Structures are given as structure tokens and as C-alpha cells.
Amino acid sequence: MKPNPAIQDRPSPVTAAGARKGAWLTVLDAGARLLQSTSPLKGFDVYVAGLHCAKGDPGMQMEAHHYCKVVNDDLLQCLIFDGNTADANLIGIEYIVSGALFDTLPEEEKDYWHPxxxxxxxxxxxxxxxxxxxxxxxxxQLVNSYGKTWHTWHTGTHGAPGMDLPMGDATLMWSFNRDGEADEGLRTGFEQAMGIDSDAKRADRASLLPLAEPQRGVDEMKDDFTGTTPVPGVVDADAPR
Structure with missing residues (x-):
């Protein structure tokens, strides 16, 4: 896939531990390109970028650069990196399902999926x-959908780099669900570096509001944040109406 000149570069916030790539790995890389198939990775060409926080740990926030494969109309599989350049680190995975597919999940399973x-x-x-x-x-296509996301490596943010190797247990991630939940420095730094005008996107996507349905998990971390503001179209399925 050719680089898109419209996409802003966003390097990883950390340099992974270990020695620089040696000659034998260079040879292996060249051989792999010529002789080995990369079939499972073909199709991971939908790029979306946003912000994540850990479920139950509101201070653990970071950029999440998703490279996704559309399996069908109800399922996407995504590899998550901490940047979008060649040195980016693989930090997690996300599965995305439609609201219709989410409704078929066992009740105890639904607690792993964020709106x-x-x-x-x-x-x-x-x-x-x-x-x-x-x-x-x-x-x-993503309206009313849900994601199940596990991060295996917390490389931190571009203002405060984290671990240089993946350590400890995988972390279940969650979504922000109100304005003011994402750290303001993280949000503005990300948007400015990526050339994102979220206000313009918000205005454009208002046309999709009639499609929005209440979702499970919107209020899951409500009490972990203060001074937040609700957004139209984002309502918890269990909230009184």
C-alpha cells in the first residue's frame, strides 16, 4: 500500500529495548519479502486513529492507531500501534462488532465490550x-458498534513515554463517553499533530444522529471523571429515559 501524503506522521513515543537490527535480520527480512507469504496480514488496510483509556484506570490513556481488516459487515479485526510510522510498536488488538452482533453475546461477555x-x-x-x-x-458503519480491546504494551503518551518492553498482564481498554474525560493535553496534542479538526467532524457526523441507539457501558466509568459534558447520541442503555 502506497503512503498517503495526506496522512500526518505520528512516531512512537518510545524506542523499544534491545540492540539494533543485525545483519542476519536484514537478510531474513529480504528473504521473507521474496519467498514468504503475508496472507494473514493482507486486508489490514483500514486506518483509524483515536484515544483509549484503561477500564477502571482513568489515568491510563494513550493514542491508538488501528489498522483494521473488514471481515464482514458485522465484524472488523484491528491491530493497534502507538504510532503510524515504520518504528511504531504493536501495543494491542481490537475486535469490533455491530450492535446486532453484540446483542447475541452472552450477558457476562458483554462486560468486555465498550461502546x-x-x-x-x-x-x-x-x-x-x-x-x-x-x-x-x-x-x-461504526454507529452503535462495540469494541473488545486488549493492550499488551503501555508505551505511554507522546508527552510521557512508558515502558520500552511489554510487561505484565494485558489490560482491558475502554472508550471515552463524554467530553472532558480524555486528558486535554493528550487530546489536543494528538489532534494537532495529526491535523484533525474534531469540531468539523462532529458537525459533519450530526447527520448520523438519527441512527444512534442507547448503548451498554456508556456510564461504566462515569464516576471516574469529573467536570464532563454529555454528547448528543451517546446514552447509556440502562439510563432512565
């Missing part, structure tokens, strides 16, 4: 490099 409507309607989630009309069509 996506805030990411869509706040303008926080973007598909860098896509024309706005195409990006809006992609976001339409």
Missing part, C-alpha cells in the same frame, strides 16, 4: 487520509 458512539459523534475517532465523505460513510 463506540462517543468516538463517532465527538469527532474523536478519525480515518486519516480519507476524504470527509468517505470517512463519514465509514463512521456510519
Amino acid at each position: 463506540h458512539n462517543y468516538e463517532v459523534f465527538s469527532g474523536q475517532l478519525s480515518a486519516p487520509g480519507l476524504p470527509q465523505k468517505v470517512e463519514t460513510s465509514l463512521m456510519k
Whole structure:
């Protein structure tokens, strides 16, 4: 896939531990390109970028650069990196399902899946490099969807780098669901570096609001943040109406 000149570079916030690539790895790389198939990785060409926080740990926040494969209309599989350049580190995975598929899950399983409507309607989630009309069509597919996300490596943020190797248990991630939940420095730094106008995206995606349904998990971390503001289209399925 050719680089898209419209996409801003966002390098990893850390340098991974270990010696620099040696000659034998260089030879291996060349041989792999010529002789080995990369079939399982083909199709991971949908790029979306946003912000994540850990479930139950509101201070653990970071950028999440997703490279996704559309399996079908109800399922996407994503590899998550801490940047979008060649030195980016693989920090996790995310599975995305439609609201219809989510409804078929066992009740105890649903607690692992975070809602996506805030990411869509706040303008926080973007598909860098896509024309706005195409990006809006992609976001339409994500309305009412859910994600199950595990991070295996916390490399930190671009203002405060984290671990230089993946350590400890995998962390279940969650979504932001109100304005003011994401750290303001993290949010503005990310948007400025990526050339994202979230206000313009929010205004454009207002046309999708009639599609929005209440979602499970919107209020899961409500009490972990203060001074937040609700966003139209983002309502907890269990909230009184």
C-alpha cells in the first residue's frame, strides 16, 4: 500500500529495548519479502486513529492507531500501534462488532465490550487520509458498534513515554463517553499533530444522529471523571429515559 501524503506522521513515543537490527535480520527480512507469504496480514488496510483509556484506570490513556481488516459487515479485526510510522510498536488488538452482533453475546461477555458512539459523534475517532465523505460513510458503519480491546504494551503518551518492553498482564481498554474525560493535553496534542479538526467532524457526523441507539457501558466509568459534558447520541442503555 502506497503512503498517503495526506496522512500526518505520528512516531512512537518510545524506542523499544534491545540492540539494533543485525545483519542476519536484514537478510531474513529480504528473504521473507521474496519467498514468504503475508496472507494473514493482507486486508489490514483500514486506518483509524483515536484515544483509549484503561477500564477502571482513568489515568491510563494513550493514542491508538488501528489498522483494521473488514471481515464482514458485522465484524472488523484491528491491530493497534502507538504510532503510524515504520518504528511504531504493536501495543494491542481490537475486535469490533455491530450492535446486532453484540446483542447475541452472552450477558457476562458483554462486560468486555465498550461502546463506540462517543468516538463517532465527538469527532474523536478519525480515518486519516480519507476524504470527509468517505470517512463519514465509514463512521456510519461504526454507529452503535462495540469494541473488545486488549493492550499488551503501555508505551505511554507522546508527552510521557512508558515502558520500552511489554510487561505484565494485558489490560482491558475502554472508550471515552463524554467530553472532558480524555486528558486535554493528550487530546489536543494528538489532534494537532495529526491535523484533525474534531469540531468539523462532529458537525459533519450530526447527520448520523438519527441512527444512534442507547448503548451498554456508556456510564461504566462515569464516576471516574469529573467536570464532563454529555454528547448528543451517546446514552447509556440502562439510563432512565
